Amino acid sequence: AAVVRFNFESWEGVAVSNGILPRMGDLDAYHMSAGSFDEAVRQIISVGGKLPNLTPGDNIFWSVNDNFCVPDSVYDPAINPDGKQKLAKLVQMCQALRDACAAYCIPLTSGKDSMKNDFKADGVKISVPPTVLYSMTAKVEDVRQVVTSDFKQADDVIYLLGETYDELGGSEFYQLYNELGANVPKVDFAKAKELYTLVGEANDQGLIQSSHDLSDGGLAVALAECTFGRDNLGASIELGCGLPGELTSTALLFSESHSRFVVSVAPEDVVAFESILDGRSTRLGTVTADGRLRVRHGSGELLNVATPALRAAWTNGPVNQTIGLESASALHQ
Template sequence: MKYRGEEIVHARASDVTKGIVYDRPYTQQQKNIREPTLPTITNYNEILLKLLAHENIASRMPIFENYDKQVQGRTIVEAGDADAGVLQPFNEEKYPEEIRNTGIALSLDQCPRYNKIDPYWGAVNAVVESVRNITAVGASPQAVTDCLCFGNPEKPEQMWDFTESVRGIADACQAIGLKEFPGASLPVISGNVSFYNESKSGAIPASPMISCLGNMTDVHHVVPKYFQQANSVIILVGERKNECGGSVYYQLFNELGANVPKPDLKTIATEIHAVNAAMQQKFILSAHDISDGGLAVAVAEMSFKNQLGVEINIPGDLATDKKLFGETGGFILEISNANLTAVQKIFQNQQVPIFILGKTSKEPRLKMQNCIDVTVVEAKQHWQNGLREKLL
């Protein structure tokens, strides 16, 4: 390549298009991380309300209300109203009629505290949670893009963070795949890397951020996040495990923990496909993924809009706080009694276990595990004002 007679670039096309391959030395960081011993919980109501008001869980409306969420009138589900935003990009007569109702869903996730424990599982969780968010609104995951922010790659320990995160993204994408193309990996179609993010106090935690793109044939079939009616069955997808490492619950006690959530990469694709299949048959009234704050927070958030209460009990022998606030991923699904058998059959066919937690209620109270009993109004106030009060 020349400019005004001067040679600017002299390289093979493959050298330009293939990208740069880093081959730097890396060394695993030695971390002395253990599970904490927490004080005995005597007031689970207080813990739930503190979690709902925490800046990592509370409503992001103070942020969302400061920018245009209705660009070109194509937004169907705004940011914050569901697990993913949904747009209708072809809603004009100039587009063919058969694609006008096509919807796209977008989500963005990262798990910074998980990465402090293990950058591999932090990256896996970022991919899986982003995909779950797309699935929760009724869309089918099609691709991801990433933004990878790390410290100094010239330092072997920080280069190790990077290599482990990339390995986690690759493994998660391969495990999830594309439903329409068996054997294919969920493609990473773009992204960027930012190195040297550090100060005198040290490098930032490994921070792989994952955005997932999904599609749906008809935006009018978006699945809402909020409970829709009383006396529905509440279903749990994803058995609870002792995985509070990196959780907001531990953060309340200034603890990090060691037991980071570890999604089962052998079964995650069938879980996603089973949820999507039930949604395609319009069996799911509402859906929400389980992430920050755990199952208790997810259920509480689903109650806010329509002021519906719940009565639930989580099966299993796990400690009560781990059941309620552990961040093992999964879904909370609302199903009518009439469709329960059909939904159970779908999940049985995919060999994905589900658990009946309880039911929704006209009485606007959150009753969980015989240890939480708060009004929906009080819970919602903590959630709505938690971040706003910290920004004042």
């Protein structure tokens, strides 16, 4: 999430986030919509936001706007024979929106809908997958207390918050192989709200040094991005104890299960932190000062890469290459 200070007369500000998962729309419209909503919520939680209405009169204000982008759902036996199915998916998306707003007590204040997203040429029609973008805002009482995503210092302890499942359907990993998959990530609203409340309690005590929500690319990408803030910081990660033993290394690294964070905690705060997040946190490893991201699983080393190389690859993705944001030579520097 982005955080903006209102003015120079106070330290109040606003956190702004977005959630969108178009790849998952072809798998399950309900879970795509629920997951997009949760993505926007957890981005704000990650920077230090707290859910509203946990106590009466808590003076915590949130708002969400929707932007539906769906194909024509008006049934016609000749030109739109699957219109009823498309309409059913739209209904599922709206049901998920209702469930998410009610679960997190976040009001839906506005929206914009685009309902005829089909491309037609030479007798062929291509329809967009059912998609919705959720744009969310939340008041921040003191922008000086915001938690950023970058690791802060060597020897801090790294944790994974939340649960990982075999949920690679619609993932960035599968997209690399032109596959869609089947196991779409699903939001457990009750468990997510419980975790977000605990994260707020930890932030109240100043126990979290850095926090990054997990989304596109799963744990592997989040860990890499956490190393981008400060020179020469890396991480040593072990995917063994505390994570589901039945999951493959691929699932552990690239599953896009919702409602998860990577956080770092100073060694002197570990006991206090674990007393709050007991049962919802898994210790992964430590921040290192060698500028490398190392990941092990059992007896095997899965990853050992210099963080500048990770940053260059991340910055120099296909989109940035297309628009010329950074030269491809950066990958080889």
